[in-house]
Amino acid sequence: MRDYYTIKINLPGGIVSPGYLKDILTAAWESGVRKVRFGARQQLLMTVHYEVVRFLEKDLQKLGVSYELNSETYPNIISSYCGEEVFRTGQWLGANEYHSVLDSFDYQPLLKVNISDSNQSFTPFFTGNLNFVSSPEPHFWYLYIRSKQSNNLFRWPELIYTNEIGRLAKIAEDCMLNEGCQNLETLYDAVKKQTDYISIPATQELELPAFTLPYYEGFNRYESRTWLGLYRRDELFSVEFLIDLCLLCLKTRVGEICATPWKSLIIKGIEDIHRNTWSSILGKHNINVRHAANELAWQTEDHTEDGTILKDYLVRYVEKNDTRTFGLCFGIQTRAKSEVFGSVLIRKRPLFQIAQLSLFSVYDLYFTENFNPNSRKHILFQKGLFKIHLPWQLERLCRQYNTRKTSENTDAFFIEKEEIKNASPATLTAHQCPNCMTIYHPEYGDTLNNIPPKTAFEALPETYCCPTCGTEKNELEEIQFPTAVLI
Template identity: 35%
Template sequence: MQKKNLVRVFVKGGILSPGDFLKVLTTAKELGSEFIHLGSRQDILFPAKDRSKALLENIFKSINTEYEVNEFTHQNIVSSYVALDVMPNKKWLVPHVYHHILDSFDFRTKHRINLVDPSQSLVPLFTGNINFIASSTDNYWYMYLRLKKFDNMPIPYGKLIHGYDLAKAAKSLNERELEGENTTIEEFFAAVDQLEINTLNPLEELKYPDAAFPYYEGLNREPGGNYWLGLYWRNNKFSINFLIELCRRCMETNVGKISLTPWKSLIIKGIEENYLVGWEKLMGRFGINLRHSSLELNWHLPVLSDEALELKKYLVRALDQQDISTSGLTFTIKPNDDIYLFTSVVIEINTEEGDGGNTYNILYAKDFNPNSAAYVTYVKNVTKNVLPALLMELSVMYFDQIDDQPKHSIKKESAPVQEPVSERYQCKHCLSIYDAQYGDEAADIAPGTSFHDLPDTYLCSTCEAKKEAFMLV
């Protein structure tokens, strides 16, 4: 497949219904494709020819979905909806909030836009030009601009923006040439200041999530008792025939949404326990492997780069043979400059070949947390055969720098120290935070109540763990 033959389907927020997905799949099959690709912007790609434009227009108009053929002029809106019920999340950031905000984006955007909860680590924070990051205040969001002309470093807008006004701010910026040489960041923010939108001064700085990357494949239990299914193909060629049956299975078992991840995989949530055997039967009929090594799941590759795919296969095999753990790390293979980096480790393919073929550079994110957007060069111009050993060295560096000290301090009986109201305790099971400044409304705990003044019967409002499960953070 070549880029000139690509249909690119914009799946807003990475969320689509099984019925709409089925229409996309049957259209792709009708145009002669046996598979689809998933993109890092939570979009869908498949080959088609220009003469099919009338058919595409009718299909995508019927499901109210934007698409492009032979063009790459617009962008999909990425969201962390896919991480709900899979990873920790802001308590106020529930499905209908995502849907309401995404529905307010009623325009096509030429800039990358992200809508992300920082409590999770499955969807990167700053892979957009315009990044909206959820704050601790109900439905108020940080806004960060990340542009090449500012060295790709995320730059914060000084105020929080209400969720229902995010589209207004994005539309104002979408009408501007963000990468123009003569415009400044102050001009962009001044344009947002002039809008009639609801804003607040932030109560705290944005806290990045831990860099640890989750395992997201297979059947897993949700907090509410249902199950979610993560599916990954190592070559990013998803069989249309299988996906058609998957959509039908979703509709037969009351699964209302399918979510796409930025890692070229998909997640189906809300699978009822009494339907599990049928789902396992479907996987078995099509020979779907649900037990890939975590070495494979944490890679970001350009969709149509055979060179990058072959290099990944080589490196995964080499690391697997050495029984090396890369749990928590993520990797990018970068053959060109048109990729927004969002992984812990980056392998750059140099355009000039050495005597034995391509040479490579290895970079890693500061503190191995890609949300910092700051990268350090580890080596330059090395050959392919030494890459596995260098990645092993980096994995050791990563584990060495992890802080394994207890997060709480032990109080001396002779000199008890009163807990400041600002101290916070975290549940070690579900990572929920008890902040004395806010109390716990769900448990009728008033703001300003210190953790040590909580009754011994206090339970985590998210997972009902006992008070002893909380640690000072």
């Protein structure tokens, strides 16, 4: 018999009322649960001892709370509502539209559903199977379909009206799961045979913003109010603290608490007159709200101690070496077929496996196409790394990203010189490291690697590496420049 069970409670759209959450947490406290966490799909997760799990189940049933016990049958509907108003996008999408979409779901989806504002990048767009993304046309949405266990996306040919999303999603899910429709043509035909719905043609492609991850922790002003972001390094929230938080929300008339895909909480609409009271609650429970921005850019799987330990190990290295990670987010995958969100992906796998027995672990390091975490294409950077080698290779990848961004964003400038007649400047070929910009020139060789002058690049051994940062020979890039620079 297992000692602990996992109870999962979906919070549709990542939204929960303080009163509802307080009732759940009170029941959990009475059953001996002292800490809970929030999942990557904005759900509430509790680990409960087997001796009391039946009592907690009974209390949840009395409260009318839907839950799952050691099951992932019904994935939560996730949305970008947690960032609405907080990270302004200037689009038509607001609180009323989000609630209209969520209210249109009168069933529990078996497929993953994402509801996203196309102008934000705080929450993922395409980690669902049914991905609804707002269009420039008010109250109409793009729909992107992704089959289960697939990275292939295809776009619905129409924009869907807000109030039709729940009904269309239910029919599309039935066709995908029960009728075997796995491509756009067959699915579109099957849905059209079953129902009519309000839509308009999708005449233009979806344009997504460049990825940026805003700092989402601490007290922050917006308009005439304040929002509070709460992050926990170990991803665990004290039940006692959360109950106090719910009571304060009720007292100060804050109507909603938002869970984010980064396993944190956001509380909006804090009035200035209550700011000190909120600070007192954080002080009472020793809650820190100013972690470094690079630590907030990590996502791990739900229920993974290995992932949390590895995240802490890598974050400490990044802090110690002052590595620039701005513009990147990182995902750690310790289990096969799990899904995390990130522009850089670290996958753990066994070095040897005999039947069900895994021996030793290594890590593969990937990055997404153009370092966009919403891309479904992963590009291998390094394979089969031991844990001790992972931080340095991660820093190399960060440097590569920063070098690429610098070359993309730097404006070229030229200095006019007097024209020299009859001059035909000769050029020389060298090779440059794309990460640290060190140049290997055959005229000088490489004294640090015992390479004598006049050694051609082609004659270098295949094991040759950049003397500054260790980049391998096959990654060095050929460049041309005038011979005058050697004079």
